[in-house]
Amino acid sequence: EDVFKNQLIKMYGTADNFDIIINIDKGDFEIWRNREVVEVVEDPNSQISIEEVSKIDDSYEIGEEYVEEVKLSSFGRRGILNLRQNLSGRITDIEKANLYNKYIEKIGDIVVGEVYQVWKKEILVLDEDYNELILPKSEQIPNDYFKKGDTVRAIVLSVEMKNNTPVIMLSRTSTL
Numbered sequence: 509e510d511v512f513k514n515q516l517i518k519m520y521g522t523a524d525n526f527d528i529i530i531n532i533d534k535g536d537f538e539i540w541r542n543r544e545v546v547e548v549v550e551d552p553n554s555q556i557s558i559e560e561v562s563k564i565d566d567s568y569e570i571g572e573e574y575v576e577e578v579k580l581s582s583f584g585r586r587g588i589l590n591l592r593q594n595l596s597g598r599i600t601d602i603e604k605a606n607l608y609n610k611y612i613e614k615i616g617d618i619v620v621g622e623v624y625q626v627w628k629k630e631i632l633v634l635d636e637d638y639n640e641l642i643l644p645k646s647e648q649i650p651n652d653y654f655k656k657g658d659t660v661r662a663i664v665l666s667v668e669m670k671n672n673t674p675v676i677m678l679s680r681t682s683t684l
Contacts, residue, residue: 509528509530510598511591511594511595511598512528512537512539512591513526513528514594515583515587515590515591515594516539516578518587518590519583519587520553521553522553522554524554525541525542525543525553525554526539526540526541526542526578527539527540527542528540538577539577539578539580540575540576540577540578541575541576541577541578542573542574542575543555543556543573543574543575543576544556544571544572544573544574545557545558545561545568545569545570545571545572545573545574546558546570546571547570556574558570561574601672604672604673604674607639607674607676608667608669608674611639611664611667611674611676612667614664615664615665615666615667616663616664617663617664618661618662618663619635619641619661619662619663619664619678620635620636620659620660620661621633621634621635621636621641621659621660621662621678622634622657622658622659622660623654623655623656623657623658623659623660624640624656625656626654626655626656628645629644629645630642630643630644630645631643631645631648631654631660633660633662633678639676640676641662641664641676641677641678642675642676642677642678643660643662643677643678643679643680644677644679647662647665647677647678647679647680647681647682648680648681649680649681652680660678660680661680662678662679662680663678663679663680663682664676664677664678665677665678665679665682
C-alpha cells in the first residue's frame with residue numbers, strides 16, 4: 509500500500525484523497541480517487557467541476573463526493589516500472605527480515621543443511637528453504653572433511669545483519 513501511495517504522490521502531488529484496496533487472498537487491488545463536485549475547480553486533485561461530472565453521470569450535485577477508479581494503465585510505462593521495482597525491493601526486505609527473525613529464535617538449536625560450496629576459510633551450507641548458512645573453519649571439528657552435497661548438522665551460533673542482509677553463522681564445536 510505504501511508503494512502505491514508513494515507513486516500516487518509522485519503523479520498527483522498528494523495521496524490523501526485516494527483509497528487503495530488490496531485483496532491479499534486474490535492478489536488484486538483497486539485504487540479509487542475521491543473528489544468533491546464543485547462549480548469552479550480550484551484544486552484539480554481534490555475537486556471536479558459539475559460540468560465534467562454531468563458528462564459521465566448527471567445525478568451528481570454540488571457538494572457531493574465523486575469517486576472514480578484509477579486504472580493502472582494511467583500510471584504510464586515509467587510509473588509501472590517504478591512500482592514494480594519498489595514492490596520487489598520491499599518484498600525482498602520483508603523476506604530478509606523474516607529470515608533474520610526465523611534464525612534469531614533458533615540460536616543454540618541444531619539445524620541440518622547441505623554443503624553447497626567449500627572454501628578455505630568457511631563452508632556455505634543451504635538449509636531446507638535454500639537459505640545460505642556459513643560454517644567457518646574455526647567452528648569445525650579438526651577432523652571434519654566436507655564436500656559438496658554432504659549433509660551437515662550444526663548449531664546456530666549467531667545471526668547478524670550486514671548490509672541489510674542476514675548472515676547466519678553455524679558451529680560444530682560450540683556447546684551452546
